[in-house]
Amino acid sequence: MKYEVPELFKEYEEIIKTTIRKSNEITFKAEKTKPWESKLGGCPYLENINDYPLDEENNPMMFIAQINLSDLVELKNMPQSGLLQFFVHNDDCYGYEYPCKVIYIEEYTTDESKLISENPYEKDYEDFLPFYKEGKMNFQINEMPMTCPCEDFNKLFDGLNEKQENKKWDEFDGAGSRIGGYPYFVQSESEHYKEHNILLLQLDIEDECGIMFGDSGNCNFFISEEDLKNRDFSNVKYDWQCC
Secondary structure (H helix, E strand, O other), X not given: OOOOOOHXXXXXXXXXXXXXXXXXXXXXXXXXXXXXXXXXXXXOXXXXXXXXXXXXXXXXXXXXXXXXXXXXXXXXXXXXXXXXXXXXXXXXXXXXXXXOEEEEEOOOOOOHHXXXXXXXXXXXHHHHOOOOOOEEEEEEEEEEOOOOOOHHHHHHOOOOOHHHHHHHHHHHXXXXXXXXOOOOOXXXXXXXXXXXXXXXXXXXXXXXXXXXXXXXXXXXXEEOHHHHHOOOOOXXXXXXXXX
8 A cells, every 4th residue: 555645744745755664564364274374373384393493491482473475565675485483482471581583484385284283382371372362364565654653753753743743643653563664662662673673573452363462562573684685583683562
């Protein structure tokens, strides 16, 4: 969807246009998913149980999401095929104090007889999941301007009048689940965002699968542009914030 600058902010149109990024907005359908599909929760793509990621104490990590990269469109430097899997530390704080793990699988099979069909560790962490239901992801290409929770927003849009100040959150908040584009920070800009400013995944509050991190919160996974170009997902940064 092409972004149109609202009339109230027309005087900033040229500045706004310089900040435009493409995103793939995510919607969810609560249902059982195939091993290779883009999904929230459920069973990740696994050919061997020994491939399931463990934390530094050799405990199974919490599976959050999987992206089939062939579902995405028009995202700069993003691989066009393969799977991305997102795991966090298994605890009641959604792994906030621990590194996440993002796994890139370049090639996969759709022969279900060769794949594990049920998550062998979900029972270990299901009470801590930030959502209630497994769900399939669907994507819609979108254009979006810089969001007002980003620290650079106020530098670019210095001098907003009272009416613009009152409406900026309606127009530039960045809420919603997406890949690419700009993030929505519930409290303030993440400390990781300056050096890892590519939004690899944002999961925000929604009703279909019951996503919510803490009290009305969301989560972000960030990667640097250089790492994304090199398909190096070993240094992805994870953050979540709530009210």
